[in-house]
Amino acid sequence: MSRNTYSTETVPPTAPAVVGFALGPEFRLTKQRREVYDSLCEQRNHPTATELFIRVKERVPGISLATVYNCLETLTHSGLVRQVNLDRGPSRYCPNLKEHGHFHCESCSTIYDVDLPDCAMPLPRGYVVSRLxxxxxxxxxxxxxxAKAARP
Amino acid sequence: MSRNTYSTETVPPTAPAVVGFALGPEFRLTKQRREVYDSLCEQRNHPTATELFIRVKERVPGISLATVYNCLETLTHSGLVRQVNLDRGPSRYCPNLKEHGHFHCESCSTIYDVDLPDCAMPLPRGYVVSRLxxxxxxxxxxxxxxAKAARP
DNA sequence: GATTTATTTAGAATAATTCTTGATAACCTT
DNA sequence: AAGGTTATCAAGAATTATTCTAAATAAATC
Structure with a gap:
């Protein structure tokens, strides 16, 4: 894997050491939230809520899918996690806090984090951007x- | 409205004069497809399938929502229309064929077409991009x- | 004009997500 | 540490956008 993509393994660290602080005073750091977050950081392949649910259940057997959704919403709101929506597919989740884009391979369905060019959007005066x-x-x-190898 | 956005009114013309040709030999130019396309070009505010459906029904009273979905899929496949997905909202449709991005105002919910910077994505060698x-x-x-006027 | 094939329609089905309600757990106060 | 308050969780129902199915219709071809 080369310069500008982060593989499943090598995604740069993103989480503040103590998630409790980052969650903010308005949110409680519960076991469920911590486990959802930890599982997300382990996987690193942009899982869906359901995929995460299956994984988290190994550690917190009683957890419900709705709770995984709730946790992901909370984590997203507190800025620890990014929700990734590609076309009409189910939302995927990404703990990489660095500003980046996503490359979706149509053949193998892998989603790669990719760097963005460091040029600005040519927006007219007055537009205030909160998210890109x-x-x-x-x-x-x-x-x-x-594909090349398959057909000469 | 300034340089780099296209308002509802001023979107650059996009449709080939004769849609029939553009649809390609594999697709028939039916009344429904033509009306869906025409309504989409009139509106220009990135309508959802349901919004278009309501509008098209005035001209083709018997049309069904499923047909509007079908037509939009066909038009999208033949490249005349672009499907615009913002977050988890319903798909919206856009007849502007020029390469462009979308700015979604969180206050008034308007979607503006915006120019893209003309720099390339810094992708590592080997990635083949089919859509951005x-x-x-x-x-x-x-x-x-x-907002500024409201609170001094 | 008859035949083939694509398209339309209406309604059922699906999939992802959100909502609702009662139960539970975390936090705060004393 | 007990009691009260509030946030969170769990289970399942509900919602929403979209797709699928099957029969009817329309377009194109022979």
Whole structure:
């Protein structure tokens, strides 16, 4: 994996050491929230709520899917987690707090975090931007290579 | 409205004069498809399928919502229309074929077409991009101004 | 004009997410 | 540490956007 993408393994660390502080005084750091957050940080492959639910259940057997949704909403609101929406698919979640975009491979469905160019949007005066979402679709290097090999 | 946004009125013309050709040989130019497309071009405010449905029904009273969905899918596949997905909201549709992004005002919910910067994504070698989606959220000039006026 | 094939319609089905309600757990006060 | 307050959780129902299904219709082809 080269310069500008972060693989599942190498995503830069994102979480403040003590999540309790980052959650803010308005939110409580519960076991469920911590486990959802921890599982999300372990996986790093942009799981859906349901995928996370399955994973978290191993540690917190009684947890419900609705709770996973709630936790993710809380984490998103407190800024620890980013919700990633690609087309009409189910929301995916990403603990990488660095500003970045997403590349979605149409062949293998992997989602890669990618750097953004450091140029600004050419917006006319008066627009105040609170969030930027950049997503790309296409073929990742591995799939491009595989496709080439398949048909000479 | 200034340089880099297209208002509801001033969106640059996008449709080939004869939609029939553009639809391609694999698709038939039916009354429903034409009316859906025409209504979409008239509105220009990124309507949802349901919003379009209501509008098209005035001209084609018997049309069904499923048909509007079908038509939009066909139009999207043939490249005449772009499906715009912002967060988890219902899909919206856009006949502006020029490459552009979308600015979504959190106050008035208007969606503006915006220019993209002409710098390239800093992708590592091997990524093949077939589509780019850029969306911004924030406050549009009108709402920013109104907010300022409201509280001194 | 008959035949084939795509499209439309209406309604059922699906999938992701949100809502509701009562139970539980965390926090705060004393 | 007990009691009170408020946030959170769990389970299942409800909602919303969208897709699917099957029969009817319309377009294109022969």
């Amino acid at each position: 979402d950049v997503s790309l679709r296409g073929q990742c290097p591995a799939c491009t290579k595989a | 989606d850029v969306s911004l959220r924030g406050q549009c000039p009108a709402c920013t101004k109104a």
